[in-house]
Amino acid sequence: MTVLIAGWVAIDEIKTPFAHVEGKLGGSSTPAALAAALFTEVRMLAAIGEDFPMDELRKFEGRGIDLSGVRVEPGTTTSRWGAEYSFDMNSRETLYTHLGVNESWNPELPDGWAASETAIFAALDPGLQVRLMKSLASPVATMVDTIKFYIDTQPEAVREAMRTAHFVSINEMEARELAGTPSIARAARGIVAAGTKTAIVKLGEYGAACASSDGDYFVAPGYPLENVVDPTGAGDAFAGAFLGYIDSVGVVDAVHIRRAMIYGSTVASFQVEGLGPERLLTLTREEVEQRFREFRMLTHYDIGD
Amino acid sequence: MTVLIAGWVAIDEIKTPFAHVEGKLGGSSTPAALAAALFTEVRMLAAIGEDFPMDELRKFEGRGIDLSGVRVEPGTTTSRWGAEYSFDMNSRETLYTHLGVNESWNPELPDGWAASETAIFAALDPGLQVRLMKSLASPVATMVDTIKFYIDTQPEAVREAMRTAHFVSINEMEARELAGTPSIARAARGIVAAGTKTAIVKLGEYGAACASSDGDYFVAPGYPLENVVDPTGAGDAFAGAFLGYIDSVGVVDAVHIRRAMIYGSTVASFQVEGLGPERLLTLTREEVEQRFREFRMLTHYDIGD
Numbered sequence: 001m002t003v004l005i006a007g008w009v010a011i012d013e014i015k016t017p018f019a020h021v022e023g024k025l026g027g028s029s030t031p032a033a034l035a036a037a038l039f040t041e042v043r044m045l046a047a048i049g050e051d052f053p054m055d056e057l058r059k060f061e062g063r064g065i066d067l068s069g070v071r072v073e074p075g076t077t078t079s080r081w082g083a084e085y086s087f088d089m090n091s092r093e094t095l096y097t098h099l100g101v102n103e104s105w106n107p108e109l110p111d112g113w114a115a116s117e118t119a120i121f122a123a124l125d126p127g128l129q130v131r132l133m134k135s136l137a138s139p140v141a142t143m144v145d146t147i148k149f150y151i152d153t154q155p156e157a158v159r160e161a162m163r164t165a166h167f168v169s170i171n172e173m174e175a176r177e178l179a180g181t182p183s184i185a186r187a188a189r190g191i192v193a194a195g196t197k198t199a200i201v202k203l204g205e206y207g208a209a210c211a212s213s214d215g216d217y218f219v220a221p222g223y224p225l226e227n228v229v230d231p232t233g234a235g236d237a238f239a240g241a242f243l244g245y246i247d248s249v250g251v252v253d254a255v256h257i258r259r260a261m262i263y264g265s266t267v268a269s270f271q272v273e274g275l276g277p278e279r280l281l282t283l284t285r286e287e288v289e290q291r292f293r294e295f296r297m298l299t300h301y302d303i304g305d
Numbered sequence: 306m307t308v309l310i311a312g313w314v315a316i317d318e319i320k321t322p323f324a325h326v327e328g329k330l331g332g333s334s335t336p337a338a339l340a341a342a343l344f345t346e347v348r349m350l351a352a353i354g355e356d357f358p359m360d361e362l363r364k365f366e367g368r369g370i371d372l373s374g375v376r377v378e379p380g381t382t383t384s385r386w387g388a389e390y391s392f393d394m395n396s397r398e399t400l401y402t403h404l405g406v407n408e409s410w411n412p413e414l415p416d417g418w419a420a421s422e423t424a425i426f427a428a429l430d431p432g433l434q435v436r437l438m439k440s441l442a443s444p445v446a447t448m449v450d451t452i453k454f455y456i457d458t459q460p461e462a463v464r465e466a467m468r469t470a471h472f473v474s475i476n477e478m479e480a481r482e483l484a485g486t487p488s489i490a491r492a493a494r495g496i497v498a499a500g501t502k503t504a505i506v507k508l509g510e511y512g513a514a515c516a517s518s519d520g521d522y523f524v525a526p527g528y529p530l531e532n533v534v535d536p537t538g539a540g541d542a543f544a545g546a547f548l549g550y551i552d553s554v555g556v557v558d559a560v561h562i563r564r565a566m567i568y569g570s571t572v573a574s575f576q577v578e579g580l581g582p583e584r585l586l587t588l589t590r591e592e593v594e595q596r597f598r599e600f601r602m603l604t605h606y607d608i609g610d
Binding site for chain 1: 322392393394395481487488489490491494508510511512514522523524525526527529530531532533560563564566567597598601603604605606607608609
């Protein structure tokens, strides 16, 4: 099948304790699309401004990503985002967010895309997420993500988007804030109780946990990296790999959800090894499978009798 | 065999968003001893002052812990510690530390205790840790823990204690500080490269990771709790269960170290369900085994072909 991915394409400025780069291809849909494309076909829905460096997008074409939904909106500029990371790379400060074209983006699906059965709606206005989800003819596996800005400004709309989606991907701080509890397990189960099938709580370098409506709970540690270059986009790469894998197998049950969680963590661990999309642009499925098996070695234990 | 546990016994004051208690039995050796006693016999080496409420210690006698090394030092007061936790229970502020008897504690091992083959030297002056370790006749599995205070004031002595021990148990922030790297994996491998057999980095609610001198690396997530009452002593309970299990099986290899990590996380998850030592005082081995098996259900995944 083909995964539809809707979200931002942006131009990023990234400061870490070890690097400072400008003009990097970013936005929520970019790592999600590159990650999903390791497993299945991908179509991207996004908006860019007249200033966008088109050479950047051409790099995507060799990855099997349909870019016909990435439209230049006349008279607009591309979204721009700058951030600076702390020494341990676990926290960051947003330096600026220039919304540009995404300030008023309100797209329709291109012809034929309403037939998409799997879709990721990355951090976007939650009302837009719901409208796009409802325009799908027969969705099987839809996922929404969100950011603190929408939880703070439109909490009810965020909750509606989460209830409407099959999967919710949310980071730990946002899950705690939305659920009003310090417990990740309670926050995840609360999101499921409200209506979604599976709530995935991303724990940054510590891995991810998920709760499902069939009562299943799964928790996976993070892949132990020795060198993190740029954490930007790890959560979006996780989401893309997760749903890309689910789309490729066409089965949504506990066994495949758990495996998708490990594929998500695996691809996210590659994402953070390069600045912006650099690592995912050259990553192969064979490299993913090798680290997936290594992940098993790092986490497996024999319980004895 | 019998695990020797040397560390503080203290009287704690704990403030959480949900509770405020004073006079709770605390200190590093208390949760470690109660946790180890679930797996094997335990002897405690600690000092208390003339003000100590002796009824508190009698609770330990029913748990199979030899208290003959817990001595009242005339003319001293018991150590006292107060702390306040943040909303998410992941960080705390120390309100006060009254060293009391531990300011100048410099014990000798009671008769016969030098024959102990397994021992935990919880957070203590690192010079004392080394002296006690070297007084053991034929140590098989020794473990040291430390705290930020000693890393800041005596980093070289802390490094010597770590090189001397078979196992190092250290929390993530302290490991990063000591190793001068944001990478947990690099910090753990660095501690091993300096001479210890296995470095265990405790990740709080996110679990724990360990690196060993045979090249093995293992990472385990935390047990997903819905209700954390008091995080105090979780790391010490982890250490006690880890080494208590190793002592009970008498085998130190990758299979048993991985299993010991899960027993450590399991018992730590019980520790935080009660204020001070409350939960461990009534915990049974059967309850531990049940949650150990549940842990497996929460973390296992099938990788397919």
